[in-house]
Amino acid sequence: MTALDIDFVRAQFPAFAEPSLEGQAFFENAGGSYTCQQVIGRLTRFYTQRKVQPYAPYEASRLGGAEMDEARARLAALMGVAAEELSFGPSTTQNTYVLAQAFRKFMKPGEAIIVTNQDHEANTGPWRRLAEEGIEIREWQLDPQTGHLDPAQLENLLDEDVRLVCFPHCSNFVGEINPVSEITALAHAAGAFVCVDGVSYAPHGLPNVEELGADIYLFSSYKTYGPHQGVMVIRKALGELLPNQAHYFNEGTLYKRFTPAGPDHAQVAASAGMADYFEALAAHHGHGGSPAETGAFVHDLMRAHEIKLLQPLLDAVKDRNDVRLLGPSTAETRAPTVAVALNKPAEPVAAALSEHGIMAGGGDFYAVRALQAMGVDPNEGVLRMSFTHYTSEAEVAKLIEALDHVL
Secondary structure, eight states, X not given: OOOOXXXXXXXXXXXXXXXXXXXXXXXXXXXXOOOOHHHHXXXXXXXXXXXXXXXXXXXXXXXXXXXXXXXXXHHHHHTTSOGGGEEEESOHHHHHHHHHHXXXXXXXXXXXXXXXXXXXXXXXXXXXGGGGGTOXXXXXXXXXXXXXXXXXXXXXXXXXXXXXXXEESBOSSSXXXXXXXXHHHHHHHTTOEEEEEOTXXXXXXXXXXXXXXXXXXXXXXXXXXSOSOEEEEEOHXXXXXXXXXXXXXXXXXXXXXXXXXXXXXXXXXXXXXXXXXXXXXXXXXXXXXXXXXXXXXXXXXXHXXXXXXXXXXXXXXXXXXXXXXXXXXXXXXXXXXXXXXXXXXXHHHHHHHHTTTEEXXXXXXXXXXXXXXXXXXXXXXXXEEEOOTTOOHHHHHHHHHHHHHHO
16 A cells, blocks of 8 residues: 655645644644645635636636536546536535435325434434424434444334435544445335435545445535535435425536525635545556546545554543543544543643644534433533544644643
8 A cells, every 4th residue: 555645745735834823733624624725726716717607608707617517527526426416515514404305395204214313413403303294213323332333223223114314424523434335235225215424534535425325425525625515416316306406497407406505606616626636646646547546546545544643542542541432442443533521521621732732622513412322411522633634643643642741
């Protein structure tokens, strides 16, 4: 496996050269990542050269529309899906709400949706509200000790009434990577569709949605080195079944059917910079191939680096008697999002870490149901330390040292 060139990576992110951030190690990436130069450059160009209504016949407009189309096509190709199956919205939370309204019209009273209590509220709350329409909501519950979602428990919830199964690729604090392909196969065998919340996974490598088999895959570009957008993959077979949620004249265009508001032209266009970055990363490491192959290569490159850095942090906290590590203690099975319960409010501890040059967070992170299920007081929250492939070994060592001082 090719080793990640961390110096090349960090050179792509202006934040690492920003004087006001010097000496501070960023460990709140699960809340939003640094933005790569490729995205910043495209956003600046759009606002200076293309800030007109797109898709008109004059040149600035034509180029603006072409850049928006480029973003959709290139990100879709990296994820192994057709360009028409990927669309943008103002956030993943908003995209999920729109999808829930589509399913509200698509489903009948008495039919069921399965959600988990491992999720961020964005991929559980909108679905749970459909109970008001007579739709049955079944909860696939995590293990209160480990946070694990057991597929065998899902099997017990599936029957002919279930139309949709919603679950995270990984939790935003438990961190364990759920077996999406296995879960999807179980749901499909029961005649149900699958909606996967990939917000906490995609920053660690874009998945191939075709290989996963998911019908819906959601993630946030602002957590994946890009602008503040929600990215939504809906496979064509399902997208054409669900009722249109956009203007009636957009019903025939798949990528417009679930975006009732007009798109943010500049941010959609700038999202192509994410593809620029992934391709530059692959090329620098000697990889050439199709977009899907590039996506897979970059995914594995990122994950190998993260696993190498994550295990020492897990080892540093897993056996402490003053904290409780939530989720697995093996780096291979989880994303580098590490949350610990402290039996005291977490936010002051995060503030203390900041005095040591560590930027981390404390709170419930919109996963109140999961915290309660695991016996953690949401008012106290957890200390969350999250990173991505642009984090260095020296920064992880600095975090471990700071934890020793603060705890």
